[in-house]
Structures are given as C-alpha cells and as structure tokens.
Amino acid sequence: MAYCFELELGVRDYECDLQGGVNNAVYLNYLEHTRHEYLKSLGLDFAGLHQRGCDLVLTRCELDYKAPLRSGDRFVVRLRLERESRLRFAFFQEIYRLPDEHLVLQAKAIGTGIVGGKPALPPELQAVLERGASPNG
Secondary structure, eight states: OOOSEEEEEEOOGGGBOTTSBBOHHHHHHHHHHHHHHHHHHTTOOHHHHHHTTEEEEEEEEEEEEOSOOBTTOEEEEEEEEEEOSSSOEEEEEEEEEETTTEEEEEEEEEEEEEETTEEOOOHHHHHHHHHTSOTTO
16 A cells, blocks of 8 residues: 555553553544644644634544554554545555554545535645645645
8 A cells, every 4th residue: 555644653551451452442543643644744734724614524434453552562654545536535544563564453534524514625635635645745
C-alpha cells in the first residue's frame, strides 16, 4: 500500500487494559490523531475549518485488529487519502509496531464534510483529493 503520511507514536501505560494490551477503543484515538496531523501537514486545520462553518465528520470506520500493542511499544500509523464518491473521502490507515514493522491494525475511515448544515466538501479538501492527497502535492 502506498502511503502519503505517517506518524510515529508510543503506547502509554494508561492506554492498556487488564490483559496488558492497548484497549481497542484507544486505537481509534491513534487513527484520529494521525488524520488530524495529516490535515495540518496540508495546511488544513480541523478546528479552523469548524470556525469557518465546515465540519469534517466520519460516517463509517472499519478496523481489523491483527496483533496487540503493549505498554512502551513504539509504533507508526500510516495513511493514504482517496476520494470515495462525490461527497465522501476515505482514509486507509495501518498501524505497525516498531522496530519490526509487524502489522497491528488495518482501518478504513469514510468521511464527508458538512457545510452550512448540508453535505459538502470544502474547496481546500477538494483540491487535496484532486492532486492525489500527498502533503507535497
């Protein structure tokens, strides 16, 4: 899979469950944080879009858990962004444990924009999707 962005993170003790692995819900935070950092790398500020009347929202998220992360593990979240339809985009994301690059999770997050109470994609995101979603264009 070709990625256009990646972010390295580490597991914190409080993110783990009684079995010693990262709680399933925490992975959603890792994925969301990476999406927000990716948008920032493109000059798209999630909060700034909201202040201008556009909210980017997820409509669906699919996760396939492959292996657990444990306290102290380092990992990388990689993503690519594609147009899903006229009003939808999809983030394809994978998490790999470091340093062995063992696949931990695969995800697909589908979203859209809400502008003035109606589904629409902001022009800035439209431009990103048209040029191939790479931070370097």
